[in-house]
Amino acid sequence: MWVFYLISLPLTLGMVLFTLKYFAGPEVPRYVMLTVGYTWFCSLSIIVIVPADIWTTINHIENGGISFFWSWSYWSTFLLTWTVVPLIQGFEDAGDFTVTERLKTSVHVNLLFYLILGAIGLFGLVLLIMMHKNWGGGVLGFAMGCSNTFGLVTGAFLLGFGLSEIPKGLWKNSDWTIRQKVLSHKIAKMAVKLDDAHQDLSNAIVVSILFQFPILRYPCFVF
Template sequence: MLGGAVAVAAGAVKVAAKTTLTSSTASSHTITLGIVAGSIFAVCIGILVVRYPYHRATPWYVYIGITVGYMCAFSVVILLPLDIDYSMTATTAEDQLAHQETMAGLWELAYNTTLIWAYLCSPIMNQYSRSGWNTIGLRLKDSLSVNGVFYGTILTVVTTGIVTLALMHKIDITNIYGILIALANTWGLVLLVSLLAWGLVDIPRQIWKSARPAEGIERVYQ
């Protein structure tokens, strides 16, 4: 089903791109087609998220968070066909310049949105859902506190490393953004490696066990 949703969205992009591209409006059509294809893809993902893992006790904001997360992860499915198609059809220097400026902005938007959602919004929502407090304010405070300790530790280590490299004249202010991107990619690789071998079985099993409150209570009182 998810593969079908991807095919529908990618097909819509390809067909629309071939029928609406003109020399004077390439940039505006790129944005329009991206919005249309993204909307179709969001609807497909939303239907799949609500239909298959549906549970009455699951809060509505969890479904929204999952849908946005999937959209961020699969945004490349929307942007890549657009980028390739316009790269092949842009013939004049004006079209190529419009294409480069528009697609560069869309790629940066997709990357930064994914980065913010993965490292800020999603962890806060995750801890908020797992918090044992009863009120919204206390659950939000607990989520911010837990994530604050985690990211505060990481920020301290990263800041110490950057300051050390700066004092050694290894880096300057212009390439800090690249260093942050490299660190984010490194974290992804570390997570991928941790899921290899036994982690591929054990980590999902631990998540599955933590999602069963009855068994969790039994383990606590054993």
């Protein structure tokens, strides 16, 4: 079994490092790369944990380490999915100028998302109570069912989108005539956006100059 560990662990870690190096841009912050790398390693850890769990079960070996690694993988993935990664995404998407304000914006956006999910879950709980259904799993079972349902629905939605959009995109890109029309349309839209951004920048420069030199707001005429 140690031979399997010596092969699978470096292989899994190498896959994570190679993928990070291949996809990450030079401007990606270090903490983002560390978080993404740890997240991918937790996801790929089943390559190591599942065969080890099967081997210990077949050979009737009591090994508390397997339970520890399962708990580590599960709770790490849980915290990363619902807390760490959403906060970092909101922080990076925020347009504020200070770290504190960007963090506040991220927390606000994620709290709003969690409140919506909580309201939906509360509505389902009240609906179950009103229907007088006999569900012996209790609140914990209901929460686990909601979590699994959310994961399955999200996975099915993303998988369905990928199965339809990826072949569709490849089919469109294979025709150079259609590709040229699409790119021409995108260029026109980007030109309009560039002009709007240039106008906003000019307005911002004028406003900043007026704030730096208040005397320019009240021009004096010397006769």
